Amino acid sequence: MLTDPQREALRRLPAVHELLKRKELTPWLKRLPRGWVAQAVGEAIAMGRREILENPTAPHPSASELVARAVDSLHRLTEPRLRPVLNGSGVVLHTNLGRAVLSEAATEAIRQVARSASNLEFRLEEGGRGSRYDHVEELLCRLTGAEAAMVVNNNAAAVFHVLQALAKGKEVIVSRGQLVEIGGSFRVSEIMRESGGRLVEVGTTNKTRIQDYEQALTDETGMLMKVHTSNFRIIGFTEEASRQQLATLAWKWSIPFFEDLGSGILYDLKAHGIGDEPTVRECLEEGTDLLSFSGDKLLGGPQAGIIVGKKVWIDRLKKNQLTRSLRVDKFTLAALEATLRHYLNPEEAAQKIPTLRQILKEEGELKSAAEQLAGMIRETTGDVLRIETVPARSEVGGGSLPGVELPTHCVAITPQKMSLTQLEYRLRQAPVPVVGRVFQNRLFLDPRTLEVNDFPQVAASFRYALQM
Ligand SMILES: *Cc1c(COP(=O)(O)O)cnc(C)c1O
Secondary structure, three states, X not given: OOOHHHHHHHHHOOXXXXXXXXXXXXXXXXXXXXXXXXXXXXXXXXXXXXXXXXXXXXXXXXXXXXXXXXXXXXXXXXXXOOXXXXXXXXXXXXXXXXXXXXXXXXXXXXXXXXXXXXXXXXXXXXXXXXXXXXXXXXXHHHHHOOOEEEEEOOHHHHHHHHHHHHHOOOEEEEEHHHOOEEOOOEEHHXXXXXXXXXXXXXXXXXXXXXXXXXXXXXXXXXXXXXXXXXXXXXXXOOEOOOHHHHHHHHHHOOOOEEEEEEOOOOOOHHHHOOOOOOOXXXXXXXXXXXXXXXXXXXXXXXXXXXXXXXXXXXXXXHHOOHHHHOOOOHHHHHHHHHHXXXXXXXXXXXXXXXXXXXXHOOHXXXXXXXXXXXXXXXXXXXXXXXXXXXXXXEEEEOOOOOOOEEEEEEEEEEEOXXXXXXXXXXXXXXXXXXXXXXXOOEEEEOXXXXXXXXXXXXXXXXXXXXXX
């Protein structure tokens, strides 16, 4: 049963055609076909009606309020939703913030092939049909020492492709210590099932020896597989079979030894004292036949799944029907090629690829950057925030280099006139949103993942958040 105030409120709800006459909507009626504006108004009225029905005592929404809601929804409809944000989180490869930021050269390469026709599948020498993979295969082979290479959508697709093309209906032997789930529901066991491979688990969570693989091998075995455990790490009393051992065993049985490396590295970070991950080249030299990794993790390129290794196996992958449905577009190839070219000169890679540059930033540089950023925010916001700089730790993220923490200096902010939650919320609503990290009841901004050029924009977003 409706109450009298509810009945009255429903009666007073305006009609769509009445609200369309309001002056706030005139610019929208000039910009968009009437239908879109009428729909936004209709939805605002319908929402008002629901509010009245759900709450017997609520005051009815005014016409101005309904129009304001319609205008909000028209803004949402016409403004880009997917847009740049400032990553102050200190997580270099933040999956929710789009993982690797591309180099200038990679960004420009995308622009070039986007605005013009290209030789994507066209051989300029002979004037005939070519393969889209040619543009990166030679580079990948030279940089990793592999015989052959191919590229698919992402590393999850690469793993799926390898399993279904080479091990469908066969057994795939994996150590129990490597049956992990990674990030957004990538589970080795599930991928295996989907691909038609039959998972054979060997060893225990902490120890798996080469004898465990040997004992599990049968005529049904199609592959030995090693999986990088990414953001999960087993420490203490552990043991695993080496690449050399697995490669030798696979060779004896004429099956491939495949490794899902997760975040493949082409630049030797361990030589800089960062983590202890082998490079892709080192894994191949140790005997891995076939190896896959992501394009947008430590490589610092576009989203892609890169597969490198022995030509016999890559040829079989290329011939498989599935290749077509996992294929990458020209933007990915353009950005990947430009990113890979940086690696021809490791010093250039370290300077030009944002992922590497951010990981390699030194404490002294970060300290003065934090002080500079703190000064700029202080200057624009006055005394409504307490702003300090403090030593802290950044993370590589993306499941890469688990356990590695990079020393940094952050700007730590305590709002004085609003709650921390409010400040965070307002910063996310800014035209260029700022994402920080809440820690010890303060908002931390880490200059590791911000560039000095971004600082004025960070300060501007603070001004917006504080409505100054
Ligand atoms: C990240 C990761 C994947 C998934 O890679 P995407 O490129 O995100 O699809 C698969 N395996 C491992 C070990 C990973 O770390």
